[in-house]
Amino acid sequence: MSALPSSGVLDGGVHRLQLRVYFEDTDTAAIVYHAKYLHFLERGRTEFLRVAGIDHAAAVREGLGAYAVTQMDCRWLRPARLDDVLLVETRLISVRAAACRIDQAIIRDGTPIFTANLTAAFLDPAGRPRRQPRDWLALYHSLIPQDA
Template sequence: MTVMCDDQPKGGRFEAGEHRFAVRVYFEDTDLSGVVYHANYLRYMERARSDMLRVAGIDQRAAHEAGEGAYAVTDIAIRYAAPARLDDDLLVTSRLVELSPVRVVIHQTVRCGTVKLTDAKVTVAWVGPNGRPRRQPADWITIYQRLVWQGDTERP
């Protein structure tokens, strides 16, 4: 069961088939040179993917607690183009680009204003409690089918 607090963090939203998730760069996100440490872009994208699923109506926590399984990242291709800095307001966009019974491929981009900082193609597989791939829940597949991006998309 999800515990709700009085003050809720601002979540993302879908717009024209794309999930949009805002992130602010904090001091802890930066390295000694004052720019965002490269691994933190992966954290921003993970938060955006989790929020995308929650907004779409997929309850990962309930599935995990029921012993059905969890998602595991099986492949990621990422390209860095420009750095983010302390206090920058970033936007992580996520588009579902491929779907199979056991996996989902998501294209994600991190921007600061109109500047693309990084983009990635992330593959996640649904795995059972034993760690082996298995079919995703059927109702999730139905949700995903509505979200699969039909237009042109930038690919890493």
């Protein structure tokens, strides 16, 4: 697998981020600890926003709001191990006024080893659902596959 830019690439509505498994990600058997997969997914979603042109950190600083995962269905298919090179794929499935449905996969050597389907809600600083900015919604709609 050739190296991708540090923030990954967005192509055809799919964001791809390359990661390497470090010792800190593993247990004593050099297998990735189950909760670390969620960290990898978060990195994928964060870099997806960055590459798409959305400054999530600025939205948080300015009190506009922030995304929070409100539901997630995960499947651990195969273990990742120390020094593996992984690809995190992130794609929007649907968008509502205050939330997005997202599919993510962690892939090693072309084979999915972990999958997740989740909802990320946009929340105001008090933690209540808030409409996503109109320009974000327009961008998201352009990234959703037409057959979805």
